[in-house]
Amino acid sequence: xxxxxxxxxxxxxxxxxxxxxxxxxxxxxxxxxxxxxxxxxxxxxxxxxxxxxxxxxxxxxxxxxxxxxxxxxxxxxxxxxxxxxxxxxxxxxxxxxxxxxxxxxxxxxxxxxxxxxxxxxxxxxxxxxxxxxxxxxxxxxxxxxxxxxxxxxxxxxxxxxxxxxxxxxxxxxxxxxxxxxxxxxxxxxxxxxxxxxxxxxxxxxxxxxxxxxxxxxxxxxxxxxxxxxxxxxxxxxxxxxxxxxxxxxxxxxxxxxxxxxxxxxxxxxxxxxxxxxxxxxxxxxxxxxxxxxxxxxxxxxxxxxxxxxxxxxxxxxxxxxxxxxxxxxxxxxxxxxxxxxxxxxxxxxxxxxxxxxxxxxxxxxxxxxxxxxxxxxxxxxxxxxxxxxxxxxxxxxxxxxxxxxxxxxxxxxxxxxxxxxxxxx
Numbered sequence: 001x002x003x004x005x006x007x008x009x010x011x012x013x014x015x016x017x018x019x020x021x022x023x024x025x026x027x028x029x030x031x032x033x034x035x036x037x038x039x040x041x042x043x044x045x046x047x048x049x050x051x052x053x054x055x056x057x058x059x060x061x062x063x064x065x066x067x068x069x070x071x072x073x074x075x076x077x078x079x080x081x082x083x084x085x086x087x088x089x090x091x092x093x094x095x096x097x098x099x100x101x102x103x104x105x106x107x108x109x110x111x112x113x114x115x116x117x118x119x120x121x122x123x124x125x126x127x128x129x130x131x132x133x134x135x136x137x138x139x140x141x142x143x144x145x146x147x148x149x150x151x152x153x154x155x156x157x158x159x160x161x162x163x164x165x166x167x168x169x170x171x172x173x174x175x176x177x178x179x180x181x182x183x184x185x186x187x188x189x190x191x192x193x194x195x196x197x198x199x200x201x202x203x204x205x206x207x208x209x210x211x212x213x214x215x216x217x218x219x220x221x222x223x224x225x226x227x228x229x230x231x232x233x234x235x236x237x238x239x240x241x242x243x244x245x246x247x248x249x250x251x252x253x254x255x256x257x258x259x260x261x262x263x264x265x266x267x268x269x270x271x272x273x274x275x276x277x278x279x280x281x282x283x284x285x286x287x288x289x290x291x292x293x294x295x296x297x298x299x300x301x302x303x304x305x306x307x308x309x310x311x312x313x314x315x316x317x318x319x320x321x322x323x324x325x326x327x328x329x330x331x332x333x334x335x336x337x338x339x340x341x342x343x344x345x346x347x348x349x350x351x352x353x354x355x356x357x358x359x360x361x362x363x364x365x366x367x368x369x370x371x372x373x374x375x376x377x378x379x380x381x382x383x384x385x386x387x388x389x390x391x392x393x394x395x396x397x398x399x400x401x402x403x404x405x406x407x408x409x410x411x412x413x414x415x416x417x418x419x420x421x422x423x424x425x
Contacts, residue, residue, distance in 0.1 A: 014128045018142055020184040021121050022150040024084060027177035029154025030170060031091055031110055032056075033279060035103060036261045037272045038167050042100055046262050046395075050387025052107045053258050057383050059111030061376045068119040076124040081185045083117030086110070088178040094171040128189075144348070148287035155280035163273030238416055239358045239367060243374040245412035246351065249311060250375040252405035254382025255389070255398055256318045256340075263321060263395045268329050278333035285341030290348065303353040304417045310346035311410035313339055318403040322396055354417070 035056075036049045071079050090109035093102050125143045154177075161170050264275045317339035324332040352371070359367035382402075389398040 014125060014142070016184060016188045017121065017124055017128065018146040020080070020181055020188060021125075021143060021146040022153070023177055023181040023184065024087070024117060024121075025147050025150030026154035026157070027087060027091070027174045027181060028110070028114065029151040029283070030158045030174040030177070031087065031094075033155060033158060033261065033276055034094075034162075034167060034170055034174075035107065036258075037162075037265060037275060038094070038098070039100065039103060040262055040265050041167065041272075042098070042103075044100060045266075045387075046259055046390035046398075047387035048100065049262050050258055050384050050390075052103055053254075053383040053386075054380065055104060055107040056111040056114070057254075057376075057380045059108050060115045061380060063112055063115035064119050064376075067115045068123065071120040071123060075190050076120040076127070077185070077188065077190045079116045079120045080124070080188070081182070083113045083115075083120070084178055084182045084185050086113035086116065088175060088182065091171050091175040091178060095168055095175060098167065124188075144290055145287065148283060148290055152280060152283040152287055155276055155283055159273050159275075159277030159280060161273075162276050163271065167272075239355070239370075241412065241416050242355065242358055243371050245409045245416065246371060247374040247378040248405050248412070249314075249347075249409040250378030251382040251385075252314070252318065252378075252402045252409065254379045255386045255402035255405070258383050258386040259390050259395060259398050260321065262390070263399075264329070264333075267395060270329055274329070278329065278337065281333060281337035282341040282344070285338050286344045289342045290345035303350040303357070306346050307350040307354055308410060308414050308417070310343040310350070311406060311413060314343045315403050315407040315410055317343065318399055318406060322399055358416075 035052055039049045039052055042048075067079060086109050090106040090113060093106040093109070096102075122143060154174075157173060158170055161173055261275050261279065264270045264278065265272070270278070317336055320336040320339065321332060324335055355367060355371045386398055389401055
């Protein structure tokens, strides 16, 4: 009876957590898609947009490992609450003041919010699912749908509101959604702390961890006497070559998606509401395709081929704003974002599966961590490089660079997967 009650409580907890993820992502979607348009409305250009994006991604990447480790020791709920509180703070800043300095401060808080919330929401769903003897794939599939559905809903709400109101009202809507998220975060059950012994988390541990990561990067840079030879030695191993190819793919993604809202606003002359609405096509298609791929389709399609097809299609899709520039914005957006939305779900489903097949069984957790670090590095580099390229060479150069890097990633992945004889790394 006690076991049945515990499973029922876990089931209710998962439902509450998925509702929290949906609302948080609705709010985060409003925020993330509003920031580039707000920067442009201040009279600034692509480089200023890139800096804001770079700050969000940098804070997210630096804090994510520490966030997950702290959640392992004290539980997920306190960090979920803190994450929601930070996204509320970032939106409150935009409600109170419209300046570039306030955008940058808000961006740093939003990056911290994402690091605290995303990692621990993912683990909380898995841990609550484990109380019901569920394999991780099932709760993670539900998490993906809640996250994607929330993101899509936020963009639709933003598109509608931006047509009749302004940035302050849109930020206020995001703040309201975050406030409801906070109520849910306060009532969701605590997840089990899975460490065998208690570990006292001290503030100094976090700061020492950040310092050590900076020192490690500096040591890598200063100790590479022969960088080209070192890189060749690194990519000679099949798994290392794979994560390098995926880093290029995510660098390409960041080049394209950081600047496409700015392009639609400045070059196509679209309103803020139209930009929100057209970008929502990507999220909507991605959510629908994700549902299909995580169902019957995934069992019938090779993950290798799914990933290769997604990279190849994206290499073409990133040129569509240029190739279809003579068409109406809605037709260009439909073609571009249907392609990017469908391929994003294909990459989401296949990327980790391919990595697990390439990795040694005893080191799979370590290798997935390396893959996540590589893709994060690609996003970080792309967010700042996109502004440099667009500002100096134009949007066309930025989109062509994104396409070329995606094509290079496709060729590399095809060669890696086509030539493998086993799962060794």
